[in-house]
Amino acid sequence: DGGITQSPKYLFRKEGQNVTLSCEQNLNHDAMYWYRQDPGQGLRLIYYSQIVNDFQKGDIAEGYSVSREKKESFPLTVTSAQKNPTAFYLCASSIGDPNEKLFFGSGTQLSVL
Amino acid sequence: AQSVSQHNHHVILSEAASLELGCNYSYGGTVNLFWYVQYPGQHLQLLLKYFSGDPLVKGIKGFEAEFIKSKFSFNLRKPSVQWSDTAEYFCAVDRSGGYQKVTFGTGTKLQVIP
Numbered sequence: 001d002g003g004i005t006q007s008p009k010y011l012f013r014k015e016g017q018n019v020t021l022s023c024e025q026n027l028n029h030d031a032m033y034w035y036r037q038d039p040g041q042g043l044r045l046i047y048y049s050q051i052v053n054d055f056q057k058g059d060i061a062e063g064y065s066v067s068r069e070k071k072e073s074f075p076l077t078v079t080s081a082q083k084n085p086t087a088f089y090l091c092a093s094s095i096g097d098p099n100e101k102l103f104f105g106s107g108t109q110l111s112v113l
Numbered sequence: 114a115q116s117v118s119q120h121n122h123h124v125i126l127s128e129a130a131s132l133e134l135g136c137n138y139s140y141g142g143t144v145n146l147f148w149y150v151q152y153p154g155q156h157l158q159l160l161l162k163y164f165s166g167d168p169l170v171k172g173i174k175g176f177e178a179e180f181i182k183s184k185f186s187f188n189l190r191k192p193s194v195q196w197s198d199t200a201e202y203f204c205a206v207d208r209s210g211g212y213q214k215v216t217f218g219t220g221t222k223l224q225v226i227p
Contacts, residue, residue, distance in 0.1 A: 031213055040122065042203060042219035050213075058214075090157065098145050098213045099164045104157040 003027065004105035006091050011110045013078065013085060021076045021108045023091035029103070031096035032074035036060060037088040037107070046089075049074055050096055078110060086112050117206050119218035126194050127226050134189040134221050136204030146187040147205040147215070148178055157203070163187065174198070199225045 004025045013019045025032065031050050035043040045058030049068040063082025068074055074093075078085045088109050092102040120135040138144065148160040161172025168180040178189045187204060204218040 033215075035217070040219060042117075042119075043217040045214070045216070048214060059216075092157075094213060096213055098207050099162075100213070101147065101159040101162060102149075102157075102215060106156055 004091055004093055004103055006089075006105035006108050008108060009106070011108055012113050013110060014113050016080045018077055018079050019110065021078070021089055021091075021110070023074045023076065023105060025072055025074075025091075025093045025103075027093055027103060028071070029093035029095055030071070031094045032068065033092040033094075033102065034058070034064070034066065034074070034076045035090045035092065037090055043090065046076065085110055117204055117216050117218035119202075119204050119221050121221045122219065123222045123224070125224045125226065128196055129193050132189070132191040132194045132198070132223070134202055134204075134223070136187045136189065136218060137185050138187070138204075138206045138216075139185065140206060140208055141185075142208060145207040146178075146180060147207070148172065148176070148187075148189050149203045149205055149217075150200050151203070152200045160189070160202070194223070194225050196225045196227045199223060 007022045033048040034046040037043050044060050046064050047066040049055035052071050055068050065077045090107045091105040094102045116139045118137045145164040147162045149157050150160045151157045161170050163170045163180045171177045176191050201220050201222045203220045205215050207215045
């Protein structure tokens with residue numbers, strides 16, 4: 001089945017530690033996105049990538065980093081500089097046309113120990 | 114900056130009641146508008162979208178939304194809700210003409226009581 005796979009489903013981070021969230025899609029989509037979902041704040045865009053080897057900061061990129069070395073993969077690293085990392089992280093993809101919808105993964109819940 | 118406002122954070126309705134969820138956006142140019150829904154334990158999925166033409170758009174499961182350009186609004190409606198409509202609803206806006214970059218509202222949790 002085509003879709004977006006996020007792993008792990010739950011992740012715990014210790015103080016000062018970097019952690020990486022995985023996002024893989026087999027939809028052959030050019031565009032991929034990372035959103036952070038907090039209660040009462042909706043989804044906020046962290047980073048997005050329209051094409052391989054290119055990515056742009058979203059609205060809340062500080063403390064995060066990404067790479068896009070392959071079309072199907074868009075991992076997100078939550079660095080130690082992100083002081084409030086506890087949130088639900090959603091990866092999405094699309095063909096990149098503004099008229100088209102986003103396809104979402106099932107999300108990763110990140111918590112700080 | 115482009116922003117999307119959803120006025121109702123938590124709505125509780127009885128089955129068969131009518132629903133209207135408000136959504137306003139701040140961008141003045143051409144926009145594409147979406148409503149996404151997240152049912153308990155499921156992925157976010159598209160409910161309906163508007164990008165041109167008839168400002169009244171119909172989506173899945175009997176939902177519809179009306180784009181009123183003069184009011185910068187895209188309210189979601191359903192004449193008669195069901196218990197299975199219990200979910201969180203997100204309005205989203207994408208500025209047309211450029212690379213896709215979707216801004217979401219804060220979401221509205223709808224609870225339908227049988």
